[in-house]
Amino acid sequence: MFTESEYFDEQFKDIQFSKEEVVAVHFYDCTFTNCEFSETVFDECKFTGCTFIHCDLNLMKVANSKFSQVYFMQSKLVGVNWTEAEWPRITVPSLLKFEECTLNHSTFIGVALPQSTIMNCSVKDVDFREADLTKANLRGSDFTESVFGETNLSGADLSHASNYQIDPSQNRIRQAKFMLPEALNLLYCMDIVIDED
Template sequence: MGCSLLNGEEFSSQTFKKIQCPGERLEAKEFYECQFIDGVFTEATFDRCRFIDCTFQGCDLSLARVPGCTFRGVTFEKSKLVGIDWTQAVWGRKQGLLNSAAFVECTLNYSTFIATEMPRLRLTKCVARDVDFAEATLTSADFTGTDLTDSRFWQTDLTEADFTGASGYAISATLNTLKKTKFSLPEAISLLYSLDIVLSGDEDRV
């Protein structure tokens, strides 16, 4: 199936299966309650598009560009989203959004969320290696079960975020906002490395 999205400006309650749009440019398209299943959007450009209550399942959006795009209530499931600069999109308070996006069992390696406002972001059971979350507002975010190896957290607001079962993260307790943030052992021990303390093993006890 070709890229039928090039025809039309507004789409509502439609299901697009195995649509092929690699490298295509889509401008000012609006999607409401649409489903994208097994679609290919590698290196595509979504310029000022709106996605409201949409779902992407098993899609490949690697290296896609999203300048000026609005996402509200969008869910990505088992999709590949490698190398995407999400800072180009419109998130959070700028649109008065309570729920920005959900990523479930997705691959988001080498992506960027710098300074984004994404309260209640859901990033569960994903592989998110070398992802930059610096200066982002991720209050009440859900990172449960996600591989965060080499991802960057700096001046990030992680108030009430949940890292239960997450792995590979290196989060400084002094350079980020951690209030009622949930962690699980043994991964949570990595938080101690950012503190100016000395740990003694059992062999040092008298």
């Protein structure tokens, strides 16, 4: 399928490429629309300025692959271990942007994603321990059963986000934005009684 080592400004539509392997291919400013990449292995690939729209990326592998300014829109990314990707050693803002996506059962442990976007997404049972989400846009997402620990959420926007369980003593939340009533979730880990009368 991908016979070239580099692709620039390509439009890929309706590709069925699940359970395949893509090795050392670099994509620059490419758009993928209605593509099926479930369980596909991207090994040592590079995605720069790319956009995925209505794509199925469930259980894809991202071993040693690089992502920079990549936008996922209305796509499925269930069960992706993002820790396997190769992330920059210096902090780079806005590496990933997810809008209206399904990210359930994924892992971002220790991944630095400052100023990234996870907006209006289903983010259930996702592990964000030790991740850097400084100034991230997390608006409107559902974080049911997701794990935060030693996570940097400084300046992050969780307006209209729901079902998060974030312990303020175990995470950095300075200048983060929350909304009532969901912000009461920040109190439940404090072993106090909240009287709602």
